[in-house]
Amino acid sequence: MDPITLISIIKGGLILGALYALMATGLSLVWTTLGIFNFAHGAFIALGAYVAWQFSSADALGWPMLPAVLLTCAVMFLVGVILHFLLVKPFERRSDVVLIAVITTLAGSTILENGLLLIWGPRSKQIEPLTRGEVDLAGLHLTTAEILLLVLVLAILLGIGMFLRYSRPGRSMRAVSQNREAAQLLGLDVPKLYAIAFGLSALTAGLAGIFLGTIRFMHPAMGSEPLMKALVVVIFGGVARFSSPIYAAFIIGLLEAFSTYIFGVYWAPAVLFVTMIVVLLVKPEGLFGKYQRTL
Amino acid sequence: MLDVRDLSGGYEPVQIFQHVDLQVSAAESIGIFGPNGHGKTTLLRTLSGLIDPWQGDIFFDGERMNREGRRGSRKWRNFNYDAVTRRRMDPKKVARAGLIHVQQGNLLFPELTVTETLSIAVSAASGRRGWSVAEVQQLFPRVAERRDHKIRFLSGGERQMVSIAAGLIAAPRMLILDEPTLGLSPKIRQELCGAILEIRKTGLPIILIDQDVAFLEQIIDTLYLFDHGRISGRMSRDEMPDHETLMVMLFGERH
Ligand SMILES: Nc1ncnc2c1ncn2[C@@H]1O[C@H](COP(=O)(O)OP(=O)(O)OP(=O)(O)O)[C@@H](O)[C@H]1O
Numbered sequence: 274m275d276p277i278t279l280i281s282i283i284k285g286g287l288i289l290g291a292l293y294a295l296m297a298t299g300l301s302l303v304w305t306t307l308g309i310f311n312f313a314h315g316a317f318i319a320l321g322a323y324v325a326w327q328f329s330s331a332d333a334l335g336w337p338m339l340p341a342v343l344l345t346c347a348v349m350f351l352v353g354v355i356l357h358f359l360l361v362k363p364f365e366r367r368s369d370v371v372l373i374a375v376i377t378t379l380a381g382s383t384i385l386e387n388g389l390l391l392i393w394g395p396r397s398k399q400i401e402p403l404t405r406g407e408v409d410l411a412g413l414h415l416t417t418a419e420i421l422l423l424v425l426v427l428a429i430l431l432g433i434g435m436f437l438r439y440s441r442p443g444r445s446m447r448a449v450s451q452n453r454e455a456a457q458l459l460g461l462d463v464p465k466l467y468a469i470a471f472g473l474s475a476l477t478a479g480l481a482g483i484f485l486g487t488i489r490f491m492h493p494a495m496g497s498e499p500l501m502k503a504l505v506v507v508i509f510g511g512v513a514r515f516s517s518p519i520y521a522a523f524i525i526g527l528l529e530a531f532s533t534y535i536f537g538v539y540w541a542p543a544v545l546f547v548t549m550i551v552v553l554l555v556k557p558e559g560l561f562g563k564y565q566r567t568l
Numbered sequence: 569m570l571d572v573r574d575l576s577g578g579y580e581p582v583q584i585f586q587h588v589d590l591q592v593s594a595a596e597s598i599g600i601f602g603p604n605g606h607g608k609t610t611l612l613r614t615l616s617g618l619i620d621p622w623q624g625d626i627f628f629d630g631e632r633m634n635r636e637g638r639r640g641s642r643k644w645r646n647f648n649y650d651a652v653t654r655r656r657m658d659p660k661k662v663a664r665a666g667l668i669h670v671q672q673g674n675l676l677f678p679e680l681t682v683t684e685t686l687s688i689a690v691s692a693a694s695g696r697r698g699w700s701v702a703e704v705q706q707l708f709p710r711v712a713e714r715r716d717h718k719i720r721f722l723s724g725g726e727r728q729m730v731s732i733a734a735g736l737i738a739a740p741r742m743l744i745l746d747e748p749t750l751g752l753s754p755k756i757r758q759e760l761c762g763a764i765l766e767i768r769k770t771g772l773p774i775i776l777i778d779q780d781v782a783f784l785e786q787i788i789d790t791l792y793l794f795d796h797g798r799i800s801g802r803m804s805r806d807e808m809p810d811h812e813t814l815m816v817m818l819f820g821e822r823h
């Protein structure tokens with residue numbers, strides 16, 4: 274393997290890792306605070322991509338990228354809050370909420386995806402890349418869009434981390450995830466914090482969808498494969514800290530890039546799952562520590 | 569101020585306490601004394617809304633804390649209990665009305681630091697006047713000392729102190745303390761008892777559960793005896809006998 278190939282595999286792995294990190298963070302945000310897995314997360318990814326396409330594409334509204342992205346974020350946050358209200362909230366006080374939420378969020382996912390098909394049709398679409406420049410670094414070919422994607426994803430993750438650490442609602446969210454009863458007894462508005470967590474998670478999914486829509490063709494089920502990977506990432510890395518799924522995402526991204534190069538596209542997922550099984554055999558609580566719901 | 573009428577409840581489907589009547593005025597502190605496992609904690613968790621009462625009403629400061637509505641029949645409980653019967657209690661409402669419950673053996677937020685925990689309490693109080701962070705740090709110097717440590721690295725006594733400190737910040741108008749001195753070494757215990765006495769001196773009414781009659785005597789005006797899920801006796805501080813006599817009253821001659 275010559276160095277240029279090696280570096281471009283690493284580049285591909287990092288970009289995959291960044292996308293997985295964004296999705297896994299949203300997924301683990303809901304898992305740690307509400308204690309459920311949101312199987313509609315993949316549909317959120319697709320929805321974000323389609324909404325952004327509607328705002329930005331020359332065939333639709335044709336707005337500039339920045340307002341289109343910002344408005345998409347707002348829409349996604351709202352969609353998250355509304356779907357939390359419809360799919361999860363009615364069952365929140367039941368002890369078997371985890372199982373019920375699997376069904377309701379799967380149902381929500383199917384409805385969303387078919388809704389997308391109904392509204393935007395089956396034809397593949399693509400979002401215009403954020404920028405069009407190209408850079409040549411010592412024989413390595415990079416587009417500025419790729420660099421921007423990496424930088425933006427890291428900035429977004431940093432932003433979410435700061436939000437959880439320093440802002441009032443963020444801190445309260447961590448408190449709720451660590452001890453719901455104690456938070457309730459102090460008078461925190463737990464239902465509101467749950468809604469914010471769900472909205473924020475949908476927002477990150479939407480952003481992931483926008484990025485994905487610029488590098489691949491969009492279709493209503495475009496989120497299901499990344500959701501699968503994000504699940505793997507969350508299980509693989511554990512959720513002991515906010516950063517654990519992020520590290521795991523980059524490891525998985527690189528692993529996927531290398532195994533695709535070495536074993537081919539068809540075997541890459543198998544390699545991924547075998548690795549995950551081996552890791553879980555050795556460290557059942559995930560690569561980075563305790564398997565528990567904290568933030 | 570707190571008016572509990574004919575309250576019954578428990579953990580579905582097991583009833584733990586029944587027909588509890590309890591009146592606490594604004595100037596008064598009460599103690600609840602009873603054997604382990606007879607439902608004192610369950611009663612308090614119902615008062616603060618963590619579990620719904622099966623029957624009866626809770627008024628705090630004249631306002632009804634529980635929503636009206638019957639506990640569903642067994643048949644209805646097979647459906648979504650929340651959707652078909654109205655939810656009866658909202659812990660947020662109780663806490664914001666000023667009835668603050670410091671749980672027994674509270675683990676608080678293991679991964680947050682002491683400072684972060686207190687700041688959560690500040691935002692939970694959201695403008696209502698509670699104690700300031702500086703005031704609770706003065707009351708519990710130990711808490712001030714360990715402010716940058718995560719809760720899970722604190723000792724049981726320190727954690728209890730942080731719990732109470734957070735409760736004080738959350739703007740209490742009545743404070744529920746559930747066995748605050750459980751399992752502490754004598755020295756820490758004394759420190760904590762001193763602090764609780766200080767809190768009492770500010771005029772804040774306290775509902776205190778403790779197994780130590782001598783300590784209860786320092787804090788409370790009225791003692792309620794609680795066994796088998798019922799209030800079986802009520803006595804003022806002057807009528808309070810010592811520990812041995814109390815145990816005999818609860819269990820008879822041999823225990
Ligand atoms: N989450 C729960 N689900 C079901 N039953 C419970 C639960 N928590 C406690 N119980 C039961 O309720 C009964 C009363 O427990 P509770 O903790 O209220 O007693 P207590 O008087 O506070 O005891 P202690 O003095 O030991 O704190 C016990 O028999 C216990 O087994």
Ligand SMILES: [Mg+2]
Nearest residue numbers: 608609672747
């Ligand atoms: Mg108890």
